[in-house]
Amino acid sequence: MLFQRYRRGLFITAFLAAPVTLYLVYVISPYIQAFYIATTDWRGVSATPSFIGFENFTRLFSDGIFWKAVRHNAALLVLLPLLTIVIALFFAFLLNVGGGSGGREGVRGSKLYRVIFFFPQVLAVAVVAVLFQQVFRPDGSGMLNGPLMALGIEPIGFLSNPGVAFWSVLGVMVWQAVGFYVVLFSAGLASIPRDMFEAAQIDGAGRGSLFFRITLPLLWDTVQVAWVYLGILALDVFAIVWVMTDQHGGPDFSTTVMAAEIYRNAFSYFRFGYASALGVVMFFFTVGFAIISLRLSRRERIEY
Amino acid sequence: MTNTPQNITRRQLLRGAALVPVAGALAACATPASKAPASSSAAPVATSAANPFGVAADKPLEVWIFDGGFGTAYAKDIHQPLFKAKYPKAQIKIESTKEITKVLQPRFAGGNPPDVIDNSGANAMDFGALAQDGQLQDLAPLLDAPSWDDPNVKVRDLLDPAVVEIGTYDGKFAVLGYVNYIFGVWYSQKVFRDNGWQVPKTWDEFLKLCETIKKSGKMAPFTYAGKFPQYLYEPLLTMAAKIGGPEVLVNIDNLEDGAWTAEPMKQSAAAWAEIGAKYLMEGTAGLDHVQTQTAQNKYKVAMLPAGSWLENEQKTTTPADFEYGMFPLPDFTGSDKMPYGTLHTSPGENFIVPAKGANPQAGMEYLRAMLSKKAAGDFSELVRTVSVVKGAGEGRQLSPGAASASKAVTAAGANTVTYRWQTWYGQLKDEAIAATGELMTGGLTPDKYLERLQKKADEIKGDSSIKKFKR
Incomplete structure (x- = not known):
C-alpha cells in the first residue's frame, strides 16, 4: 500500500522534473530577478549593481514618455479588441450564416475568403511591419499614397504624421488579428445547433435579428475568450511598433508602448535597473487586466 | 487500489514538484555574479621602445568589428596582417557583428570582454555606462607610445586633436575614433555646373538658390533623412555655433541653464524651420536616409545634409558622372562669430580596449598598428573616407566627394566645432530627434522646440542616476 503510493509519486515526479525545472529556471527565476534588478542602479556592464531601494519607481512617476506609452497601451486595450471582434464577427457571420436564403450558408465564395482572411496570421510580425512600411510610404511609391497622389490629393503621412501614426499601427494590428478571430468565431458558429437558425427563420427573423438574437448570445463565450487574448496582445505589443514606426515608437513618441520603452531604456540607454522597474509595473498592469477580465467573464452559460 | 490519476491530489502534486532540484533555478542568473577581476593590467613582459605595452608574443587577441558601412575587409585585410607580421605566434581572431550590444554586453557583465571592440553603429554600447563602471582601458599610454612607423614621433602627434578631446571620458582618454567624419551640405557638382547654380556663401544666397531650384521645376531644393531627424539637427547646431561661437555647443554639452534657448539657437532654429516649411522635397518626413540619398542620386533633389561617409554609402546607386561635392554652412549674418568655412568634424568609428x-x-598594440601610415592610408582608399591620422591620405587617389571634404577641412583649419551631448545623454538625443522632426514639419514653433529641449536637458541635469560629463 505504502509502496504503491510512493511509486505513484515517483512516477509523477519523473515526468514533471524536467519541465518544472525548465520552467523554474527560464521563467520564474528571471521574473524574480527582474524584481531584484528593479531595485538597483544596474547599467548592464557592471558585475556589482548597487541597491537603491524604490528610487527607480519614484522616478518612473515623473517619466512623461512612459505614461504616454501607458496611455497608448490603454487605448489599444479598448480599441483593438473592439474593432477586431466587431469586424471578425461580421465576417464570420457572412461566411457561415449570412448568405442568401438558406440561412446556413455563407456568401458566395466564402471558402476562398476564409483562406484569404487567414493569410496575415501566417506572416511573421516583422514581415508584416516591413511590408506596411512600404504600403505607408509617403511618396508616389507608397501603395496607399500612390493612388492618392495620382488623383491629385495631398499624400498622407501615415507613419510620419504624429497625429496619424497611432491609427496606422492600430490598423495594421487589426488587419493582422482579424483572420484568426474569423476562424475562431466560425468554429463557434459551427457548434450552434442548426435548428435554432431554422426556427428563428420560420418565425420570420431577418439577418439582423439572426445575428443579434441568436448568433451573438450563443457566441458570447467565444467572444470573451477573444477579448482576453486581444487584450493581452494590446498590452504586450512590441514588434510592430519597434520595426514599423519611425524612431521606434515615433514620430515624437506618438506610437510608443510600454514594451518599447522598456527596450529603449535597457538597450539604448543602458539603464537596466530602471527598465526592470518599468517591466515590474507592466507586470502588474497585465496581472490586473487578467484579474479584471476573469471576474467580468464569470457569467452564466447558455446551455443548449 | 487504483492507479488512476484522479487519486493524485493537488497536495501530492505540489509535493512532487518540490522534489525537483531548485538549485538549478538559482544557478541561472540574469544578474552578474561578482567575480574577482582578472588582474591583467600589469604588463606580462618587459616593455621596450619596439614593444611599448609589453605584449606577450604568444597570448591570443580577440577583436570585434562593427559590420556597418565600412564592412569588415579593412580589419581582415589591412590591420590583421600588420599585427600578425610583428607577432606571428599570437592567435588573432577577428569577429564581426551588426549588433554590438546584443553580442558583447553579456560578455562585459560576465567579466570576460574581448580585447578590442569597434563600438559603433545604431546598436553600439553606451560609452557613459562603460566609463561609469570602469570598463574602459586608459589609452594614455597609447598616446605617449612611439608611433608604429617612427620611434621618434609619438602616437599623439599623429592624431587630429579632436580625437583626444572626443575620446576622453572622466579625464581619461579611452575611446579612439578612427575615421574623421566631416559634415556639410552635399550636392552633385555636375548638376550645379549644368544648371549654372553657385555654391551659396551666405544664408540669403542659400534661400535664393532654393527658390531658383524650386522654380526651375527640375528637382526639389532640399531634403534630409526625415525618419532620422538627427541628420537635420546637425546643421542646425553647427550653424548656431557659427553664429554664436563654439561655446554655444559647449554650453549645450555641459547642460548649462538656458543653453538651448540661447539667441544663436533661436536664429538657427527659425532659419531651418523656414527651409522645412518651404523647400523640402515632398514626403521628406517619412523617408529614411537611404531613400532621400537615392532620390538625390536620381536627380530628384539638389541638396541634403550628411557626413563624409555618404559617398561610400551610396556607391551602388550613384551615377558615374554624379560627382559628389560638399559645401560648408553659409554665413548667416555679416557678423557671425566664426568665419565662412567653419565645419563640424567629429571622429567616429570608435575603438575601445576593455579594461x-x-x-x-x-589590444593597445593593435590600435597602434591601426594608426600606422600604411594602415590608415590603405583604409582611406578602401572605404573612400578620411581617417584621423594626419597626412595618411597624402598621395592617394581620392574620390570626388572625399576630395571635396578633405579640401573643406584644410580650408577650415582650426575653425572646426563639435558636440558630444548626443553620445553622453541618450534620452536627450531621442528627445531632440523627436522634436526636430516636429520643428521641420511645422508641429512645433522654433521657440517651443527649443523650450522643449531645454526642459529635457534640465530634467537630465536634475536626475542623479544619469552620469554627467563636462568638456
Whole structure:
C-alpha cells in the first residue's frame, strides 16, 4: 500500500522534473530577478549593481514618455479588441450564416475568403511591419499614397504624421488579428445547433435579428475568450511598433508602448535597473487586466 | 487500489514538484555574479621602445568589428596582417557583428570582454555606462607610445586633436575614433555646373538658390533623412555655433541653464524651420536616409545634409558622372562669430580596449598598428573616407566627394566645432530627434522646440542616476 503510493509519486515526479525545472529556471527565476534588478542602479556592464531601494519607481512617476506609452497601451486595450471582434464577427457571420436564403450558408465564395482572411496570421510580425512600411510610404511609391497622389490629393503621412501614426499601427494590428478571430468565431458558429437558425427563420427573423438574437448570445463565450487574448496582445505589443514606426515608437513618441520603452531604456540607454522597474509595473498592469477580465467573464452559460 | 490519476491530489502534486532540484533555478542568473577581476593590467613582459605595452608574443587577441558601412575587409585585410607580421605566434581572431550590444554586453557583465571592440553603429554600447563602471582601458599610454612607423614621433602627434578631446571620458582618454567624419551640405557638382547654380556663401544666397531650384521645376531644393531627424539637427547646431561661437555647443554639452534657448539657437532654429516649411522635397518626413540619398542620386533633389561617409554609402546607386561635392554652412549674418568655412568634424568609428579583457596590452598594440601610415592610408582608399591620422591620405587617389571634404577641412583649419551631448545623454538625443522632426514639419514653433529641449536637458541635469560629463 505504502509502496504503491510512493511509486505513484515517483512516477509523477519523473515526468514533471524536467519541465518544472525548465520552467523554474527560464521563467520564474528571471521574473524574480527582474524584481531584484528593479531595485538597483544596474547599467548592464557592471558585475556589482548597487541597491537603491524604490528610487527607480519614484522616478518612473515623473517619466512623461512612459505614461504616454501607458496611455497608448490603454487605448489599444479598448480599441483593438473592439474593432477586431466587431469586424471578425461580421465576417464570420457572412461566411457561415449570412448568405442568401438558406440561412446556413455563407456568401458566395466564402471558402476562398476564409483562406484569404487567414493569410496575415501566417506572416511573421516583422514581415508584416516591413511590408506596411512600404504600403505607408509617403511618396508616389507608397501603395496607399500612390493612388492618392495620382488623383491629385495631398499624400498622407501615415507613419510620419504624429497625429496619424497611432491609427496606422492600430490598423495594421487589426488587419493582422482579424483572420484568426474569423476562424475562431466560425468554429463557434459551427457548434450552434442548426435548428435554432431554422426556427428563428420560420418565425420570420431577418439577418439582423439572426445575428443579434441568436448568433451573438450563443457566441458570447467565444467572444470573451477573444477579448482576453486581444487584450493581452494590446498590452504586450512590441514588434510592430519597434520595426514599423519611425524612431521606434515615433514620430515624437506618438506610437510608443510600454514594451518599447522598456527596450529603449535597457538597450539604448543602458539603464537596466530602471527598465526592470518599468517591466515590474507592466507586470502588474497585465496581472490586473487578467484579474479584471476573469471576474467580468464569470457569467452564466447558455446551455443548449 | 487504483492507479488512476484522479487519486493524485493537488497536495501530492505540489509535493512532487518540490522534489525537483531548485538549485538549478538559482544557478541561472540574469544578474552578474561578482567575480574577482582578472588582474591583467600589469604588463606580462618587459616593455621596450619596439614593444611599448609589453605584449606577450604568444597570448591570443580577440577583436570585434562593427559590420556597418565600412564592412569588415579593412580589419581582415589591412590591420590583421600588420599585427600578425610583428607577432606571428599570437592567435588573432577577428569577429564581426551588426549588433554590438546584443553580442558583447553579456560578455562585459560576465567579466570576460574581448580585447578590442569597434563600438559603433545604431546598436553600439553606451560609452557613459562603460566609463561609469570602469570598463574602459586608459589609452594614455597609447598616446605617449612611439608611433608604429617612427620611434621618434609619438602616437599623439599623429592624431587630429579632436580625437583626444572626443575620446576622453572622466579625464581619461579611452575611446579612439578612427575615421574623421566631416559634415556639410552635399550636392552633385555636375548638376550645379549644368544648371549654372553657385555654391551659396551666405544664408540669403542659400534661400535664393532654393527658390531658383524650386522654380526651375527640375528637382526639389532640399531634403534630409526625415525618419532620422538627427541628420537635420546637425546643421542646425553647427550653424548656431557659427553664429554664436563654439561655446554655444559647449554650453549645450555641459547642460548649462538656458543653453538651448540661447539667441544663436533661436536664429538657427527659425532659419531651418523656414527651409522645412518651404523647400523640402515632398514626403521628406517619412523617408529614411537611404531613400532621400537615392532620390538625390536620381536627380530628384539638389541638396541634403550628411557626413563624409555618404559617398561610400551610396556607391551602388550613384551615377558615374554624379560627382559628389560638399559645401560648408553659409554665413548667416555679416557678423557671425566664426568665419565662412567653419565645419563640424567629429571622429567616429570608435575603438575601445576593455579594461577587464584578457589581453589589453595586445589590444593597445593593435590600435597602434591601426594608426600606422600604411594602415590608415590603405583604409582611406578602401572605404573612400578620411581617417584621423594626419597626412595618411597624402598621395592617394581620392574620390570626388572625399576630395571635396578633405579640401573643406584644410580650408577650415582650426575653425572646426563639435558636440558630444548626443553620445553622453541618450534620452536627450531621442528627445531632440523627436522634436526636430516636429520643428521641420511645422508641429512645433522654433521657440517651443527649443523650450522643449531645454526642459529635457534640465530634467537630465536634475536626475542623479544619469552620469554627467563636462568638456
